[in-house]
Amino acid sequence: xKAQKGELKFVNYTSMSEENLTEIxxxxxxxxxxxxxxxxxxxxxxxxxSFIDRLKDYSDRVYFGVYKKDKLxxxxxAVDIDSSRENCIWGFYLSPRMIGxxxxxxxxFEFLKILFEELGMKRVSGFVxxxxxxxxxxxxxxxxxxxxxxxxxxxxxxxxxxxxxLVRDYKTFKKNILKWKKN
Amino acid sequence: MEEKLMAFINLIIAxxxxxxxxxxxxELKSDFSLRDDLHLSSLELASLTVLxxxxxxxxxxxxxxxxxxGEILAIIKGKG
Numbered sequence: 280x281k282a283q284k285g286e287l288k289f290v291n292y293t294s295m296s297e298e299n300l301t302e303i304x305x306x307x308x309x310x311x312x313x314x315x316x317x318x319x320x321x322x323x324x325x326x327x328x329s330f331i332d333r334l335k336d337y338s339d340r341v342y343f344g345v346y347k348k349d350k351l352x353x354x355x356x357a358v359d360i361d362s363s364r365e366n367c368i369w370g371f372y373l374s375p376r377m378i379g380x381x382x383x384x385x386x387x388f389e390f391l392k393i394l395f396e397e398l399g400m401k402r403v404s405g406f407v408x409x410x411x412x413x414x415x416x417x418x419x420x421x422x423x424x425x426x427x428x429x430x431x432x433x434x435x436x437x438x439x440x441x442x443x444x445l446v447r448d449y450k451t452f453k454k455n456i457l458k459w460k461k462n
Numbered sequence: 463m464e465e466k467l468m469a470f471i472n473l474i475i476a477x478x479x480x481x482x483x484x485x486x487x488x489e490l491k492s493d494f495s496l497r498d499d500l501h502l503s504s505l506e507l508a509s510l511t512v513l514x515x516x517x518x519x520x521x522x523x524x525x526x527x528x529x530x531x532g533e534i535l536a537i538i539k540g541k542g
Contacts, residue, residue, distance in 0.1 A: 286524070379497035380527050381507035413503045420505060456509050 282343075282397070287389050289343040289355065292331050300331060303344055303354050311375045315408045317432065338362075341398075345371070345386055352377045355390045357398070365401040369394060384417055388449045391421065395442045404436040420459055421445070463518075463538055464490055467531065470513040474506050492532030500531075514538070 282289045292300065304327045306312055313319045322330075334342060340358040344351055353373035360367040371386055394400045405423075407414045409431060422445070423435040446452045468490040475486060487500070496502045502510065514534065515521050522528050522537045 376527060379502075379504070379507075380529065381504050381511060381523060383504050384508050413505075416503060416505050453508050454512050456505060457512055 282393060286347055287385065288346040288349070289390070289393065290346065292342040292344065292354075293335050295344050299344055299351050300328070302351055306353060306372060306374045309375045311378055312372045315411050315414070316372075317406055343390075345390075347382065352382060353386060355386065357394060357400075357403070360398070360400075365399055366403065367394065367398075367400055368404050368406075370405055383414075384453070385449055387417060387421070388452055391437070391442060395439050400439065402436055402438045404434060406432045406434055409433055420456065463535065466517060467514070467534060467538075470510055470517075471500060471502075473513070474502065474509055475500075478506070490531055492530065492535065494531040495529055496531070496534075497529065 292303075295303075301324070304322060304324065307316075308321045313321070331342075334340070339360045340356065341360070342354060342356040345353045345355055351374070353371060355369070355371040357367040357369045369390070371383070371390060373383055373386070377383070391403065394403050404426065405418075407418060409415075409428065415433070418435050421437060422441040423437045426434040426436050428434070446455060468487055471490070472486045494500055496507060496510075511522055518538045520538060522534050528534055528537065
């Protein structure tokens with residue numbers, strides 16, 4: 280699957296070049312990205328490509344490379360996709376160079392749009408490191424609810440009704456941030 | 463232009479300062495990192511781009527990565 284969303288393009292890992300797949304592993308293994316992951320260990324090149332080879336056999340997970348202006352900037356994924364209950368767990372990470380540039384907000388908006396409006400999810404859940412204040416602030420903006428929390432991670436969820444109450448395009452959504460921050 | 467940009471950044475810092483004791487910027491240097499020097503969060507960066515877009519009619523992040531004050535100013539000047 281390839282999907283153009285606003286200025287972003289989402290390309291299934293199974294359709295990406297070996298060069299880009301190697302690049303995305305570098306992003307995933309960088310200390311800036313790994314520190315927020317549930318599994319903070321490094322992934323080997325062999326395991327990475329072996330995993331991608333098996334991806335086509337699974338229907339309960341999707342992984343996409345994210346491109347902006349045709350440049351790879353990160354990866355997004357949805358796992359534990361339950362088609363009957365229409366829910367999944369999602370996440371994303373960016374190239375270390377892109378962290379702190381504000382593009383994560385756009386990636387999240389457009390990927391949630393895919394999950395709710397193309398893959399038909401009724402609820403999406405995720406995990407945020409409790410000290411990742413940047414991410415927690417963004418999840419609050421999107422209207423995620425906290426489901427549970429341990430010493431390290433907060434489990435959050437957003438349902439489709441809440442998603443549909445947001446504006447339909449990223450540019451308008453971004454303009455509403457200032458209003459949201461004042462409330 | 464620099465004054466306007468500084469005003470926008472101080473507006474964002476002022477909103478943050480209601481919860482954290484943080485002083486306003488008195489001088490804006492071109493090599494200031496948006497992240498490391500001004501400590502702008504992703505949401506604050508998005509807010510800044512909206513303010514800039516409304517004032518100068520340019521999306522500073524549209525064509526790539528912007529990490530410093532100087533890069534923002536260059537894009538605004540380039541647009542003019």
